[in-house]
Amino acid sequence: MNHKALKRIPLNKLMDLKVDYAFKQLFGSEKNKDITIVFLNAILQRTGRDTVKEVMFVNQEVGGEYEDDKQSRLDIVVKTQMGELINVEMQLSNQDDMFKRTLFYWSRLYTAQLQKGRGYRKLLPTITINICNFTIFDEIKHYHSTYHLYEDTMLERLKPKDDVLEVHFIEMNKFLKAWHQEQLNPLDDILARWLLLLGMVDVRKEKVYNDIYQELEELAMKDENLLEAFNEWENLSQTPETIIAYQSRLKAILDEEARLDDVHEKGIEEGVKKVAKELISLNLDLETIRKATGLSIEEIEELRSEM
Structure with missing residues (x-):
């Protein structure tokens, strides 16, 4: 493989994958399903979940409970071969409502399984993964936190048949800090490779981390999925229709922040x-x-x- 195989367009032309539109185009597309599966397994293996072998993309809207509610489409929702629902949300901006929003989205996705004539026993685990470009837990140093239901006194997790709630928070700023301090080894850590991909471009700072790019070059020589993702990222970043949609979404995010x-x-x-x-x-x-x-x-x- 050519050592410069990744670089076909100027790095500053690449979309910031932390903008939800770009993230959904890369990880929420049927043609990139293999990339999505690898990415999900890199996260879920840390909590002992069964390996995801197949996914089906699901369009899922939440909201609309009351007359004035706006409909909101979840970023990425997939159903696995086991029937489990996984929602992946990319959050560029901190609106100070992450916990409540997460539980609301989780609850709507969980209850959406319940169909007329089917009992509660049929409800399957629902998993939410939040990738956040800001700090959520000041007191926690590691970048990947997971939450389940536990009994308060014994700190014992629910039995597998009732263990239906799993929530992940990945804080990108903590991850990048750990990587820059050489506390991570992406060669042995699959999740770290994918988070480097997400963290390489910072549209707010108008910055591309060239040291991350150089590491991704080395990793892509050994990881075909990563190379495929990078190539698809480049394609998205030079397609006129996606560029216009990306810039429009970015403007909406920045306007809301302001x-x-x-x-x-x-x-x-x-x-x-x-x-x-x-x-x-x-x-x-x-x-x-x-x-x-x-x-x-x-x-x-x-x-x-x-x-």
């Missing part, structure tokens, strides 16, 4: 003004209020005149 940041900033600003007004009502001097709130003397005087 909107949430604006709401957050306004909330902080209003909170500071409220504190300032309370201090003004206590007849504290302007300099004390300035130091306590960070507002300028002019802003404090304006608030006092409004009161």
Whole structure:
């Protein structure tokens, strides 16, 4: 294999696979099913799940419970040869609702199995995998966390027949930090190879990690699935239709982030003004209020005149 086999287009033209549209195009496509299966097994082998040998892609929408609810299509949903449902979600932005959203999505997918005339015994395990481009657990150092149902006192997991809930969180920033600190060996760690693929491009920073690319080159010489994924990634990144859809989705994500940041900033600003007004009502001097709130003397005087 040519050592430069990966590089056919400039690296800065590659899509950021942490943008859900690009992620779905690569891992949620019928023609790339073999890549999807390898990727899922790299994650699920860590919890002792049976090997996924075959998957069927399922279009699954959640929401619409109430009149004003918006419909939301899950990123990737597959049904395995055992009938288990797996939902993979790529999250570029932190909207501070990850836990509740995860449990909502999981519950809707789990109950969607229940058909008229079939008992609850027929419900099969449902697995959610969240790949997040932000920190979720400040107190946990490792990048891959898994959750199941346990009894509180004995910390004993449910028996296999009742063990229907499994939730994975993969935090990309922790993974990249561990890799840069040489705490991982992707040659022996299949999941690490695939996460390097996801982490190589950072669209927000307008950056491509060339050291990751160089390692992927070496790994692809020994891993045909990784090479296939990289080639498909390049194809996606130079197809006009997918480029337009990708850029449109990226703009929507960044616009929503800006909107949430604006709401957050306004909330902080209003909170500071409220504190300032309370201090003004206590007849504290302007300099004390300035130091306590960070507002300028002019802003404090304006608030006092409004009161």
